[in-house]
Amino acid sequence: xxxxxxxxxxxxxxxxxxxxxxxxxxxxxxxxxxxxxxxxxxxxxxxxxxxxxxxxxxxxxxxxxxxxxxxxxxxxxxxxxxxxxxxxxxxxxxxxxxxxxxxxxxxxxxxxx
Amino acid sequence: xxxxxxxxxxxxxxxxxxxxxxxxxxxxxxxxxxxxxxxxxxxxxxxxxxxxxxxxxxxxxxxxxxxxxxxxxxxxxxxxxxxxxxxxxxxxxxxxxxxxxxxxxxxxxxxxxx
Numbered sequence: 001x002x003x004x005x006x007x008x009x010x011x012x013x014x015x016x017x018x019x020x021x022x023x024x025x026x027x028x029x030x031x032x033x034x035x036x037x038x039x040x041x042x043x044x045x046x047x048x049x050x051x052x053x054x055x056x057x058x059x060x061x062x063x064x065x066x067x068x069x070x071x072x073x074x075x076x077x078x079x080x081x082x083x084x085x086x087x088x089x090x091x092x093x094x095x096x097x098x099x100x101x102x103x104x105x106x107x108x109x110x111x112x113x
Numbered sequence: 114x115x116x117x118x119x120x121x122x123x124x125x126x127x128x129x130x131x132x133x134x135x136x137x138x139x140x141x142x143x144x145x146x147x148x149x150x151x152x153x154x155x156x157x158x159x160x161x162x163x164x165x166x167x168x169x170x171x172x173x174x175x176x177x178x179x180x181x182x183x184x185x186x187x188x189x190x191x192x193x194x195x196x197x198x199x200x201x202x203x204x205x206x207x208x209x210x211x212x213x214x215x216x217x218x219x220x221x222x223x224x225x226x227x
Contacts (some may be wrong), residue, residue, distance in 0.1 A: 004155075033214065042219035043156075043201070058214060090155065100205065101147065102215060104155035 006105035013081040013112045021076040023091030031094045032074035036087040081112045115140045119218035134221045136202030137184040149201040192225045
């Protein structure tokens with residue numbers, strides 16, 4: 001049972017480089033989310049999607065873009081990475097929104113130097 | 114501003130001790146409160162609470178919600194070293210659109226010593 005799978009697991013970027021994080025879920029969930037986790041800050045929502053073809057901004061969307069072309073995939077893009085984007089990124093999915101159980105991927109540790 | 118506050122920030126106990134973790138919230142249109150356990154990697158789901166006063170229990174873990182006083186507690190009895198983790202509290206809101214998300218606290222780091 002794969003659940004929620006994130007790739008890559010680790011990445012080091014130079015300032016100004018771009019990259020895409022991929023999240024895939026095999027549970028047929030409608031809702032998908034991207035969070036970042038920083039020490040002392042908890043999990044903060046970057047962007048989310050309530051269904052295929054839809055995206056919406058979360059709490060900390062600046063510097064990130066997302067796409068949900070297929071229901072099972074949710075991509076997070078960094079167009080021009082900055083050191084402030086050094087973080088652990090988690091993807092999650094759920095059947096519905098509004099506070100139902102979310103299933104998380106294993107995380108991507110990103111370092112921007 | 115919606116917020117979820119967990120206390121204590123960190124806790125060190127010995128095996129066999131009982132611990133209580135706290136979560137208070139100020140969130141509009143409350144729907145549910147969820148507890149997650151995070152070890153090295155992904156948060157894993159523990160409980161979801163929607164009604165006041167009804168205890169949820171799973172083995173040595175239990176949790177209860179007080180919607181009047183806006184808090185929840187997570188109890189762990191007879192702690193084991195495998196309980197060492199960050200425990201996250203999150204609150205979900207009613208409604209659609211921008212409320213389709215969980216608001217997380219910063220977590221409580223629990224360390225259980227042998």
